[in-house]
Amino acid sequence: EPEVTQTPSHQVTQMGQEVILRCVPISNHLYFYWYRQILGQKVEFLVSFYNNEISEKSEIFDDQFSVERPDGSNFTLKIRSTKLEDSAMYFCASSEGQTNTGELFFGEGSRLTVL
């Protein structure tokens, strides 16, 4: 069964460092998303991406965050200058079409720890 894969599974970084989280969405999916979850709590939307551009972003997704699809298969989330409060589990997801007709498929997550 096709799945969304994420790397790394866990990354530890120093405050102020740049981090790149990588995702390989399901191959025929068109919509891509990043969510984050702090300490097993609420799952928060960060950004959605379609047709090589951001389609929607939340207030959390400020100038320190960026996304791109560099090679047609990977979908990356970059955090330019990490802060302590960026420590969370980051989930990538993809869907065939808009989420009103289909569910999102999530990866297993990348745990980011900022020291």
Place this chain on the structure above:
Amino acid sequence: AQSVAQPEDQVNVAEGNPLTVKCTYSVSGNPYLFWYVQYPNRGLQFLLKYITGDNLVKGSYGFEAEFNKSQTSFHLKKPSALVSDSALYFCAVKGGSSYKLIFGSGTRLLVRP
């Protein structure tokens, strides 16, 4: 603005008993509703969705959910709980033209043997 509420932080049930995990929503327009499950240190797995049609929706692992428009609810149910159902359950809603899903705060289900 779209929102979803899960009023219970935790639900405890004995194995073999029926379970209900509650969810209420607020959207403009027709709601598109989802349930996801998260096992420890894992991603979110899709359980079921309501888009249109029958108010009772059947999903994975024997779960079902009942859409109630007048009560703006979408409660998750299972006739007979298993210990392996113990996990974190999230209700989610999409409304309008937004691409994203909005998740509730989650309900931890604990099924005791």
